[in-house]
Amino acid sequence: MQRDTETLLARLAHHAEERPDTPALDDGHRRIAYGELPGEIAARRARIKARDVRRVALALDNGLDWALWHLALLADGRVDVPVPGFFSEAQRHHLVTAAGLDAWIGPGAASLGFSESPDPAIACRGVASPPALHAGTGMITFTSGTSGTPKGVCLDREAPLRVAESLAEAVAPLRLGRHLAMLPLATLLENIGGLYVPLMLGATAGLPGAAELGWTGGSGFDPRRALSALAAFRPHSLILLPQLLQALVEQSPQAPAGLRVVAVGGAPVAASLLERARDGGWPVVEGYGLSEAASVVCLNRPGEPARGVGRPLPHAQVRVAADGEIWIRGATMLGYLGERPLDDWHASGDLGHWQGEHLVLDGRRRDVFITAYGRNVDPQWVEGELCARPAIAQALVHGEALAHNRALVVPATPDLDDRTLAAAIDAANACLPDYARVSDWRRCPSFTPDNHQLTANGRLRRDTLHAVYRDWLLRPLEAPSLPTPFGPSMPTRRHAMPPYQHLQAATQAERDWLLAAPLLTRALGGEVSRPEYLAFLGQAYHHVRFTVPLMMACGARLPERLGWLRSALVEYIEEEHGHEQWILDDIRAAGGDAEAAAAAQPAPATALMVSHVRDVIEHGNPVGFFGMVQVLEGTSTAIATRAAEGLQASLGLPDDAVRYLTSHGSLDIGHLAFFEGLVDRLEGEDLAAVIDTAKMVYRLYGAMFRGITAHDATRELADALV
Missing domain, CATH: 1.20.910.10 (Heme oxygenase-like)
Known part of the structure; x- marks a missing residue:
């Protein structure tokens, strides 16, 4: 057993002695106090040992069972593979095969080739020749990225706990007593920030199921149900994605009483949304991280002036290369599943710069476009400002080698008229410098996984959208004012047809x-x-x-x-x-x-x-x-x-x-x-x-x-x- 894992278990044992009646886990229907927690974990460890399984999928909804099984797998040194609820059947099959799983905890096991075992919670399968894992792998977190096939990030058991230690230190002055997990625990960010950190602090982790939080499917969200959960759990802390923050602020401009910190990450956050939330008393701090670096790397500490995505956490080293790419060391992955081990530093693919000790993001290397006037624009920044308007549900912005930027816009409701959409775009443009503003736009049907214009976890498939709407995105609006455009141009056609x-x-x-x-x-x-x-x-x-x-x-x-x-x-x-x-x-x-x-x-x-x-x-x-x-x-x-x-x-x-x-x-x-x-x-x-x-x-x-x-x-x- 490694030091960080021992430290977590030792803390739980300490809390069991010092505060045995304090709730450690609470799903809204049942609570487990710190005094009960070690026994609950030990009971599940015994069941895992009895089945002698090595690589275990955890495919449960948020709740006490997810947390207890996960902690048992961690304590027992098994490879834990959390399964996002939004994964398709094909993606689950890929996950089972790629990771060589021999056990599945949760529904859907039979269709994936697992058989019932004497323990009804643990379905098993024989794996004669499991694929090799990076030495020391304790968790494999899968992310779909921009493609439909999930990519496995292999982490040792210690990296997520080191990140949790850093976060616990950063928020310790707030004396947090209750956290409400708004994201799936299969999401590494919530796993660390919503389970490990509260347990390290001796606080209560609120773990209601997804439906009770307002989630419907992988991307639908009802902010009214979420606010009801906030009223019931009265949390001191939350972790939110930008779209969740936007939905909650739209529904309740004034923050619920008792909140001490709301950490927002996972995607760029529109400056106007941050300002509106803070004006309403939402104690929002922005952070930055990625699965390959065991989630959180930088965070704006509560009580400090907010700049960019904050300072690096104590466990992390961050450098910005001459070309603007962000490189990270400390608690990084062992490597991608099935690929070579990671070298010392990890190239994030993100662009940024320093503002004093604070990191400021400039977009994704692969997504940034260069306008005809040579200005670099991160489309997610502009898209964030557009989608911060209630009238706009989704947007894609394009401006490569163009004098004026264009946007594909999905209205919040199909019956929304163009005048309302135009007003929303004008409002977003008012928050942007002239080179980033949208001059031409087109309304579109929704981007979804079914039409292959959205990944399963809600990210735009830019290449597909650019291909589908290519003629409109690239058609000239006016003769260019420069003799030659900056950036790549389309080749001369030699055929009468494309x-x-x-x-x-x-x-x-x-x-x-x-x-x-x-x-x-x-x-x-x-x-x-x-x-x-x-x-x-x-x-x-x-x-x-x-x-x-x-x-x-x-x-x-x-x-x-x-x-x-x-x-x-x-x-x-x-x-x-x-x-x-x-x-x-x-x-x-x-x-x-x-x-x-x-x-x-x-x-x-x-x-x-x-x-x-x-x-x-x-x-x-x-x-x-x-x-x-x-x-x-x-x-x-x-x-x-x-x-x-x-x-x-x-x-x-x-x-x-x-x-x-x-x-x-x-x-x-x-x-x-x-x-x-x-x-x-x-x-x-x-x-x-x-x-x-x-x-x-x-x-x-x-x-x-x-x-x-x-x-x-x-x-x-x-x-x-x-």
């Missing part, structure tokens, strides 16, 4: 030949046999397992003129990593032999498809790789979901047996919009390379499907290549 449409037209014959494959037409009608479906999955495994290596090779060989594509490849790699394991899971669920499928030789067409694309990357124009993307994702969006439905209906397959098809049928819709935006920036030899590769891959992919229904695919393959 490049993506040219790609579609140039490959029409090959695409039609693929889609006419008998296996595909029968799959849509539910006429494919189980052996044929298993054979398809086997071939899919043998090309999908090469997808990420091919992407990496492509990124390494791209010429500098196409360097901008590397960030897109990073997005694809994050999304595609590990999908071959999904296929093996589908084979098992469909009654096949996954190990035999993985060990088998791929069909000639499958092997040639991978080899051809590899040859294009290594000996031709590497951008041709995106021709393979066109084929695989275009085919998925066209038929995958319908084929999965037909297979399930005809073969009686469980959901677990068609996860590869169903996930790609929906995910690739968003990918294809993103892909269209990329292709529309290509021209000349680069566009030609994508077209040539797509034509060949359509033929080889079609031959693969035809080979599945024929014992000898040699003649089909020869015909396909004529």
Whole structure:
């Protein structure tokens, strides 16, 4: 047992002696006093030991059970994997496989391959060869980031506790007695600030369920219910996201009595919102952190002048590089799950500068745009000011190489008129300098995870939105006043139609030949046999397992003129990593032999498809790789979901047996919009390379499907290549 864990347990033991009747945990229905807490933790530790599980998912709603199981896992040295409630079924499957989980505490275990055990709370599964973890991993916190596939951040047991020690020291002068957890405890920020810190201070952690706090689903929030919870628990402290603060201030401009500190973080906070909240007595302090640094790094201390996101906490070292990027050391992650260990310092991807000892954020490196007049603008700053107006629910701001910024605006209610929206935008502009103001705007339907314009945890999918609304965002409003714009410009077009449409037209014959494959037409009608479906999955495994290596090779060989594509490849790699394991899971669920499928030789067409694309990357124009993307994702969006439905209906397959098809049928819709935006920036030899590769891959992919229904695919393959 390490020192920090021992310190926490020692504090709990001390509180049990000194204040045995003080409530430690309170969910509004039941309380556990400090005198009872060590026994409750010990009882759950015994149940964990009896099952002998090592990597445990914690998939419960906020409440006493979440806290007790988490503390038992921490004390017993098991790997704890909190599961956000907003994760989709596909994301949960990925989490189970990527982390090699052998136990699940909470609902939904059966659909993920876990079986009931003698202890009804702990569902178990056998894991013959669990994936390697970074040495010392005690917690894996998953974040979806900008893509649909969650990324695992491996932390040791000590890093979150060191952060909690720093926070407890920072707020000690406030003599906090009650904290109300407004965020899910699966969120690392609330786990540390809403559970560890109160327990270190001998205070009460209020842990009502999400519904009692006003949460509906992953993003819906009723501030009236939340204010009722505040009235019932009378907390001294809260942790809020900016959108929660905005909703509460709109509902109650005057702060509830008793609040001593409201820490706000997770995203940039509009200056006007902070001012309005403080005018109403909300004791708001802004902070900064990230999961890779075990949550909180900087905080404006209560009682100090508020500047930026505050001073670094005692455990953290922060430096700002010459290019403005923020680097962090101290309580950082061990590394991402499945990737190399972290070196000494972590590059945050955030930009900032110092104001004395206080850190001021300047936006995300990947999101900041440069206007035609050379001004750097963080779109989240402007979007925050727009969304601080009650009339505006969501906004995306764009101004790269433009003389005037533009915004996509989602009204708070569909029936809101344009005059009200315009007034709200004018009010936001009044709080902004001229170079950051919005000059042109367009109202849009809501950005949601279902239309792939929002991540599961509520962040904008900027690349998808830019692709979907590209024509409007980039159309010229006026002739530029500068001889050449600052920042990247769109290439000159050589075709009468946009490049993506040219790609579609140039490959029409090959695409039609693929889609006419008998296996595909029968799959849509539910006429494919189980052996044929298993054979398809086997071939899919043998090309999908090469997808990420091919992407990496492509990124390494791209010429500098196409360097901008590397960030897109990073997005694809994050999304595609590990999908071959999904296929093996589908084979098992469909009654096949996954190990035999993985060990088998791929069909000639499958092997040639991978080899051809590899040859294009290594000996031709590497951008041709995106021709393979066109084929695989275009085919998925066209038929995958319908084929999965037909297979399930005809073969009686469980959901677990068609996860590869169903996930790609929906995910690739968003990918294809993103892909269209990329292709529309290509021209000349680069566009030609994508077209040539797509034509060949359509033929080889079609031959693969035809080979599945024929014992000898040699003649089909020869015909396909004529």
